[in-house]
Amino acid sequence: MNEALCSILSGEDQWNYHSEGRHIIFNKDGTGELWCRCNFNYWILAVIEWKSIKQPHGPSEIVEFPGQVPNTTWDKGPQLLGQLNLEITLTKRLPKSAENSVLAQGNGINERSLVDEAFQPRLFTVRIEKGNFIEPACTEPNDWRYELRLLFDKSPYPPRSQWKDPTNGPDDSQFWDHREFVSRHVPALAKCGKPMNLTAGGGWNGCVVS
Numbered sequence: 212m213n214e215a216l217c218s219i220l221s222g223e224d225q226w227n228y229h230s231e232g233r234h235i236i237f238n239k240d241g242t243g244e245l246w247c248r249c250n251f252n253y254w255i256l257a258v259i260e261w262k263s264i265k266q267p268h269g270p271s272e273i274v275e276f277p278g279q280v281p282n283t284t285w286d287k288g289p290q291l292l293g294q295l296n297l298e299i300t301l302t303k304r305l306p307k308s309a310e311n312s313v314l315a316q317g318n319g320i321n322e323r324s325l326v327d328e329a330f331q332p333r334l335f336t337v338r339i340e341k342g343n344f345i346e347p348a349c350t351e352p353n354d355w356r357y358e359l360r361l362l363f364d365k366s367p368y369p370p371r372s373q374w375k376d377p378t379n380g381p382d383d384s385q386f387w388d389h390r391e392f393v394s395r396h397v398p399a400l401a402k403c404g405k406p407m408n409l410t411a412g413g414g415w416n417g418c419v420v421s
Contacts, residue, residue: 213295216292216295220337221238221239223394224236227392228347228348241260241262245259253315255301256315257303259302263296266296290342294336301329305321324381329374335367344359344360345393352409357400358395361392361394363391
């Protein structure tokens with residue numbers, strides 16, 4: 212099961228909170244990328260290292276996920292494909308696509324905005340679901356739909372305590388609350404009803420959705 216779920220995780224180009232700057236990538240070789248942009252400011256452009264690990268939680272411990280819907284029928288809620296436990300380490304290395312880019316020259320990227328603790332390994336429990344989704348940043352239904360959703364028990368972005376100056380930008384967007392990502396664009400899903408992850412009051416947290 213873990214091998215199959217890891218194949219789904221790494222088989223997608225990227226998992227989006229918002230396709231124009233906030234996403235996570237899992238490569239088959241155990242590396243990946245974490246991107247975090249708000250408007251014209253890049254805060255994180257980093258290579259990650261990841262691996263599937265054994266269950267870190269006790270048998271009686273309940274792992275809570277945002278937006279979790281019971282695994283019922285297609286027209287009522289998402290289909291649960293499975294659950295994984297991951298160890299993810301944020302590095303200070305730039306993705307190859309950003310090494311020679313002007314994007315990497317920002318004053319607040321990676322270790323310029325984050326304390327050293329942010330680059331230590333972190334443990335996560337994630338769920339992979341199949342359904343009819345929009346990007347979590349969206350506040351209204353639209354026709355750009357995705358078939359897969361990735362839910363984290365906590366955000367892959369560093370918590371507020373690991374930012375050097377969260378009041379200078381990050382507080383407006385609260386990246387540390389982003390725990391839901393989507394992938395696999397399927398145009399036909401726009402004709403299959405409302406998105407399963409649209410919630411009142413959700414949104415871009417201070418950024419403009421274009």
